[in-house]
Amino acid sequence: MTVQRNILCIGAGYVGGPTMAMIAHKCPHCRITVVDVNPDRIAAWNSGELPIYEPGLDQLVAATRGKNLFFSTDIEAGIRENEIIFVSVNTPTKTFGLGAGMAADLQHWEKTARQILEFSRSSKIVIEKSTLPVKTALAMERILNTRANGVHFDVLSNPEFLAEGTAVRDLENPDRVLIGSRETERGQKARETLVEIYGHWIPREKIITSNIWSSELSKLVSNAFLAQRISSINAISALCEKAEADITEVSRAVGMDSRVGAKFLNASIGFGGSCFKKDILNLVYLCRHYGLDEVADYWESVVKINQYQQERFIRNMLGAMFNTLAGKKICLWGFAFKSNTGDTRESPAIFIARRLLEEQAEIIVSDPKALKNARADLAGLAGRIDFVEDPVLAARGCHAIALLTEWDLYRHLDFQAIFATMDKPAFIFDGRNILDHRRCFEIGFNVYPVGKAPLTHF
Ligand code: NAD
Ligand code: UGA
Secondary structure, three states: OOOOEEEEEEOOOOOHHHHHHHHHHHOOOEEEEEEOOOHHHHHHHOOOOOOOOOOOHHHHHHHHEOOOEEEEOOHHHHHHHOOEEEEOOOOOEOOOOOOOOOOEOOHHHHHHHHHHHHHOOOOEEEEEOOOOOOOHHHHHHHHHOOOOOOOOEEEEEOOOOOOOOOHHHHHHOOOOEEEEEOOOHHHHHHHHHHHHHHOOOOOHHHEEEEEHHHHHHHHHHHHHHHHHHHHHHHHHHHHHHHHOOOHHHHHHHHHOOOOOOOOOOOOOOOOOOOOHHHHHHHHHHHHHHOOOHHHHHHHHHHHHHHHHHHHHHHHHHHHHOOOOOOOOEEEEEOOOOOOOOOOOOOOHHHHHHHHHHHOOOEEEEEOOOOHHHHHHHHOOOOOOEEEOOOHHHHHOOOOEEEEOOOOHHHHHOOHHHHHHHOOOOOEEEEOOOOOOHHHHHHHOOEEEOOOOOOEOOO
């Protein structure tokens, strides 16, 4: 097949890798190169063991790598040889200086812009794939179009909406693809180029276009709305525990209103992941920057409730276990921030593990995919920490199990056998409400769900 488009992606992370693999799969006429400053990551993308776990990704990469999908550390050649450049570098929360703890740290992003300027010998379309504050495209345009050498850059915003654990499915069949551009002739032409690429597998009516600032803002707002639903249901879970209501019943009744919708109303230990908190804080920072303090306070409360929910989980454990956890063995089922991923970034499990250690509990961490990351997250913390992949062995001799990630495998274990090996009285704290609570109770466990009355033998 003749190559019609040469595409580069800078940043071979959770977004860059899977997104480019999908484009390569759906567009055999495109030749796609993914580059990264991290040579280990690139080596892993070129190996049999990919750097991230994502259902269906192995097959997707196997079908395209070496044909029209390539992974490389040669950023300079990548920029020189490609006409379309996606930028998918990380944009974490700033940890220093003005805006520390709130604003997005744009250093990787700006470094990339300067590299694109330095190595480009021909005009390019540069696409913001990373999640960025509003008006970042303006800064990018200003950096890129500083040289009067006939090389021109058109900047587009094309935020990514995939969720980890379902990335391949989301990329193949997204609810929408959003492309923001300048309304100039050049801007519209660049936009049409990207529309044409996505048009190879996404129905045209799902590809929406907008002005570039709306596109940048829509990404932050989408994540803020999703996180807000979780904080809303988690806030109500606290009330349910006091008022003898059941959060699953409340959530079903509320979610059946088609104006509200049923998704994303599962009470939990709080949301984790690399983006929700960072993107809301970024939104809050923007609002404060524009003097919109009331708006900022409103969105900041979503993050506050999330923190509250995690601390509440610990306090419920303490209250249930006679106000002391010192010397007790507590098994954590799940460490990833959600199921079907090995990612532990901002996982509530990190906070919960840390708090349990502060209470001088011993913890045994179990997870089918995230133990490597869990070891790194907990390195250097004082206290006794063991890592055991098998959840049944992990629970042996423990006083309590805290279920922190909704891995399907935890639903189907032999709870009778697990109970027999545990210290008594045995407790289960189901931070995801996925177990059969009544059955666990009948076996002998004291069961503490989220947002429901506990089932106890006392
Ligand atoms: P990531 O940390 O997994 O990957 C980013 C990669 O960029 C890293 O491998 C890093 O080495 C590389 N990088 C940084 N600076 C570079 C440079 N100058 N040149 C080349 N490579 C460089 O991050 P991610 O999870 O893929 O997220 C990327 C962006 O996408 C973020 O802005 C994030 O908010 C957004 N996003 C993430 C998700 C998600 O599910 N993870 C979903 C939607 C949007
Ligand atoms: C989220 C969004 O869903 C994606 O659309 C977005 O692209 C992405 O952030 C991003 O910008 O990074 P992700 O964080 O991968 O995706 O996963 P989600 O499924 O949204 O889950 C986030 C957290 O919320 C997890 O900890 C999950 O367990 C928790 N959650 C989710 C709940 O506690 N209750 C729910 O009902 C749903």
